[in-house]
Each structure stands twice: as C-alpha cells, then as structure tokens.
Amino acid sequence: MQKQKIADWGNYPVVEAETVRFNQAEQLRVALGEPGEVIAYGNGRSYGDASLQKRVIMTRSFRSFLSFDSASGVVCCESGALLAELLEAFVPRGWFLPVSPGTKFVTLGGAVAADIHGKNHHGEGSFGAHVVSLEVMRADGSIVRCSREEYPEFFALTIGGMGLSGVILNVTLQLKAIESAWVRQQTIRASRLSELMDAFESFDEWTYSVAWVDTLAGGDALGRGMLMRGEHATVEQVQGHLTFSAASQRKLNVPFFLPNGLLNRGTMMAFNSVYYHQNQKPVKERLVHYESFFYPLDAIGNWNRIYGRRGFMQYQFVLPRVTGRVAVEAILKKIQASGLGSFLAVLKLFGEQESFISFPMAGYTLALDFPVCFEVFKLMKELDAMVADWGGRLYLAKDARMDEAMFAKTYPHADDFREAIALLNGGSTRFSSLLSNRLGIT
Numbered sequence: 001m002q003k004q005k006i007a008d009w010g011n012y013p014v015v016e017a018e019t020v021r022f023n024q025a026e027q028l029r030v031a032l033g034e035p036g037e038v039i040a041y042g043n044g045r046s047y048g049d050a051s052l053q054k055r056v057i058m059t060r061s062f063r064s065f066l067s068f069d070s071a072s073g074v075v076c077c078e079s080g081a082l083l084a085e086l087l088e089a090f091v092p093r094g095w096f097l098p099v100s101p102g103t104k105f106v107t108l109g110g111a112v113a114a115d116i117h118g119k120n121h122h123g124e125g126s127f128g129a130h131v132v133s134l135e136v137m138r139a140d141g142s143i144v145r146c147s148r149e150e151y152p153e154f155f156a157l158t159i160g161g162m163g164l165s166g167v168i169l170n171v172t173l174q175l176k177a178i179e180s181a182w183v184r185q186q187t188i189r190a191s192r193l194s195e196l197m198d199a200f201e202s203f204d205e206w207t208y209s210v211a212w213v214d215t216l217a218g219g220d221a222l223g224r225g226m227l228m229r230g231e232h233a234t235v236e237q238v239q240g241h242l243t244f245s246a247a248s249q250r251k252l253n254v255p256f257f258l259p260n261g262l263l264n265r266g267t268m269m270a271f272n273s274v275y276y277h278q279n280q281k282p283v284k285e286r287l288v289h290y291e292s293f294f295y296p297l298d299a300i301g302n303w304n305r306i307y308g309r310r311g312f313m314q315y316q317f318v319l320p321r322v323t324g325r326v327a328v329e330a331i332l333k334k335i336q337a338s339g340l341g342s343f344l345a346v347l348k349l350f351g352e353q354e355s356f357i358s359f360p361m362a363g364y365t366l367a368l369d370f371p372v373c374f375e376v377f378k379l380m381k382e383l384d385a386m387v388a389d390w391g392g393r394l395y396l397a398k399d400a401r402m403d404e405a406m407f408a409k410t411y412p413h414a415d416d417f418r419e420a421i422a423l424l425n426g427g428s429t430r431f432s433s434l435l436s437n438r439l440g441i442t
C-alpha cells in the first residue's frame with residue numbers, strides 16, 4: 001500500500017489516497033479484508049471524481065487476456081486491460097471494439113462501470129449491450145459470475161454502476177467483425193445548429209456519427225459545426241492501403257502543465273475559425289485510419305495539461321430528442337452570454353436505452369470542456385437548472401460537482417440504485433467514491 005496524489009483526467013479534484021495494486025484475485029481479496037471505503041481506479045480517464053476515494057484499488061496490473069474464440073469474436077480479458085491493448089491484438093485478426101469512446105486509453109473495467117457510449121449509440125447501444133458476462137469481486141471477497149441469465153440484477157447494477165457493486169475482475173465481450181483497419185469518413189459542414197441537427201437526423205443509417213460544434217460562433221452562425229460520419233471500409237474500398245496496417249500517427253506530447261489561462265477566448269476563436277474553414281467543400285469523403293476517426297485526441301499525449309494545474313471540467317449533458325433542438329440552442333446562448341467558451345464541444349445523437357444509472361437516453365448529448373474557475377461553477381449551476389427542466393441529465397463519468405438533488409431529479413432509477421447498492425454494501429468494507437458520496441448514493 002502506498003500514499004500518493006491522484007486525480008482523474010480533468011485534474012480536478014486532486015486527492016491524496018492510499019493506492020492498492022494487485023495482479024491476482026487473491027491479493028485483491030486480502031486488500032478488501034481491510035475495513036473502510038474503497039473504489040476501483042482504472043486508467044483515470046473519467047474526468048471528475050468517479051474513481052477517487054481515500055483508498056483506491058488500481059486495476060492496471062490485472063490485465064491478462066484469458067480466451068478468444070476466433071469464430072465468434074468473443075474475448076475474455078482481465079479488467080485492467082486497455083481498449084488500446086485489445087485493438088492492438090484483435091484489429092489485425094479482423095475484430096474491432098463494439099463501442100469506442102473518444103480515447104482508447106480506457107480500461108475494460110472502466111468501460112463497463114461507466115457503460116460508455118460511442119459514435120454508434122443510435123444504432124448499436126452502449127458498451128454494456130455487448131458484454132456477454134462478468135466476474136465481479138464483492139466487498140466480502142466472494143466472486144459473482146453474472147450475465148443476462150445468471151444473476152441478471154447484479155449484472156445490470158454493475159453495467160454503468162460506477163464501480164459501486166464491486167471490483168470487476170473479468171469481462172467477456174462480443175467484438176465486431178471488420179474487413180479492414182480503415183474507415184470511410186464523410187465530413188459535412190453545417191453553417192448553423194439547425195443544419196447540423198438536420199444532418200444528424202437525416203442520415204442516422206450511418207453506423208457512426210459525431211459532430212464538432214463551434215461554441216463561440218454567434219448570431220446566424222450559432223452552433224455551426226462539422227458532422228463526421230463513418231463506416232468500416234470493406235476490402236474493396238481500401239485498395240492501395242494495407243488492409244490491417246497500424247496507424248502512422250506521430251505522437252505529440254504536452255510534457256508539463258501549461259500556464260493557467262493560456263487557453264482563452266481569443267486562442268479558442270482563432271482555432272475554431274481555422275478548423276471550421278479548413279473544409280472548403282460542404283461534403284467531403286475520404287478513407288481514414290480508424291485511429292484518426294475514433295481517437296484523434298490520443299495523438300497528443302497528456303493534452304489535459306493544456307488547461308494548466310488548476311485543471312478543467314467537462315460538462316456533458318443529454319436532452320430528450322423532443323426538447324433537444326430548442327434546449328441546445330438556449331444552452332449555447334447562455335454559455336456565450338457568460339463570456340466563457342468551451343474549447344472542445346462534441347455533439348452526438350443517442351438511441352433508446354433503459355438501465356439503472358447509465359447516462360444515455362434517446363436524444364442529443366453535448367460535451368463541453370471548461371477550465372476550472374469560480375465563474376465556471378456558477379455557469380454550470382445555471383446550466384443544471386436548464387438541463388433538468390428540459391428533462392435531461394449529466395454524465396457521471398464526466399462529473400465533479402453536480403449536487404444530490406440534481407442527481408435524484410434527473411436519474412429516474414436513482415432511488416432503486418441507491419437501495420440496491422446499500423444492500424450489497426452492508427459489511428465493514430464498502431465500495432464508494434467521492435462521486436457517490438457527493439450524490440448521496442453511498
């Protein structure tokens with residue numbers, strides 16, 4: 001056991017924690033024998049405090065591949081393996097992740113616990129929909145093997161359960177067959193929000209779609225942006241490229257925290273304008289490697305340091321499709337009026353989903369990054385009221401500040417989840433995070 005300062009991706013908050021590492025289930029059982037509050041920490045790619053506590057179980061050393069069926073594409077892996085490690089092993093064999101977040105540096109355990117979504121949620125659901133079964137160590141050291149058939153309620157609590165039902169040991173996952181490592185990407189430029197949303201809604205037969213939004217453009221150009229949609233390319237379509245070649249991306253790195261405030265309204269406006277105008281044609285189609293389609297941000301190591309030591313927060317909300325158009329526009333106007341800009345703004349359209357406390361619901365989700373400062377807390381509080389009034393909610397994996405009342409109001413199964421976790425957490429060792437304490441779940 002070791003004491004160290006830890007944080008998640010936003011570097012806010014930073015806490016001093018006892019960290020426990022394990023590479024065998026038995027070591028984990030011994031660690032859980034010690035009473036107190038504890039939570040699993042995957043690769044710290046959630047943004048806020050979901051994997052923070054005074055004592056954390058670091059899972060990265062527990063990452064062996066256990067089995068793979070090359071006929072069905074079903075893989076079983078220990079939970080500390082990164083999605084990047086799965087891609088490296090299985091893309092050359094013609095298999096891809098069923099759901100990809102915006103970074104491949106996420107562990108399998110973190111992907112299940114946050115029930116992450118990708119650019120294909122509207123057609124293929126979230127990560128949990130592709131999980132065949134799990135093995136989870138509970139606080140008393142017992143291991144539960146669960147699936148949709150075996151202990152289905154425990155399985156449902158664990159998918160999207162933010163680590164509160166136990167430490168996920170193994171994940172059995174259905175991969176997706178692909179013919180190449182390339183993606184046929186189409187980019188559509190939209191000069192205002194309504195155009196962008198029309199583009200989303202008229203082309204939802206595409207497997208993947210995501211949009212970048214210029215949050216600083218105002219007036220008629222409010223919500224202008226670029227919709228990127230994609231399909232895995234077939235063998236015929238990749239002629240001239242090596243079918244399963246690795247990306248030739250040159251990796252840049254931000255070696256240290258840049259001064260706070262470097263990323264300001266002026267630098268962001270300049271970047272957004274160049275980015276928006278780089279695409280001269282309204283519609284552009286080309287073949288891109290999966291790395292650049294799915295994980296463009298991963299090309300810059302430690303990019304979170306651009307925000308400085310004070311860190312940053314991501315505000316990701318989802319709004320039902322019926323209110324989404326009006327509400328996203330009103331929220332963008334509110335942000336502009338505040339004088340605070342978001343450097344990164346990503347819009348997606350989700351499909352239906354029923355679960356305990358997973359984030360997605362049918363509608364629009366927008367993710368916005370803000371450097372940590374007093375004014376941002378004030379703005380986010382005001383945005384909370386708008387999101388809640390329009391029937392939306394915030395993503396727990398990105399959150400560092402939502403209050404208990406907002407969580408209770410916006411997550412319809414919050415009470416059921418809290419009660420179920422209380423029953424599981426009856427002993428002297430309890431799974432809880434700073435997030436779950438703050439939201440009144442534990």
Ligand SMILES: Cc1cc2nc3c(=O)[nH]c(=O)nc-3n(C[C@H](O)[C@H](O)[C@H](O)COP(=O)(O)OP(=O)(O)OC[C@H]3O[C@@H](n4cnc5c(N)ncnc54)[C@H](O)[C@@H]3O)c2cc1C
Binds near residue numbers: 047079110398
């Ligand atoms: C650049 C970037 C882009 C992103 N894009 C997306 C996106 O498109 N879609 C999306 O859904 N998310 C996205 N995320 C968020 C990220 O996918 C999730 O927060 C994910 O949970 C992080 O996984 P992790 O392994 O880093 O886990 P951590 O951040 O360390 O932990 C996240 C949660 O998982 C729990 N957990 C981790 N491992 C285990 C385990 N073995 N057993 C039980 N619980 C466990 C933790 O307790 C915590 O509650 C993005 C993050 C970044 C930095």
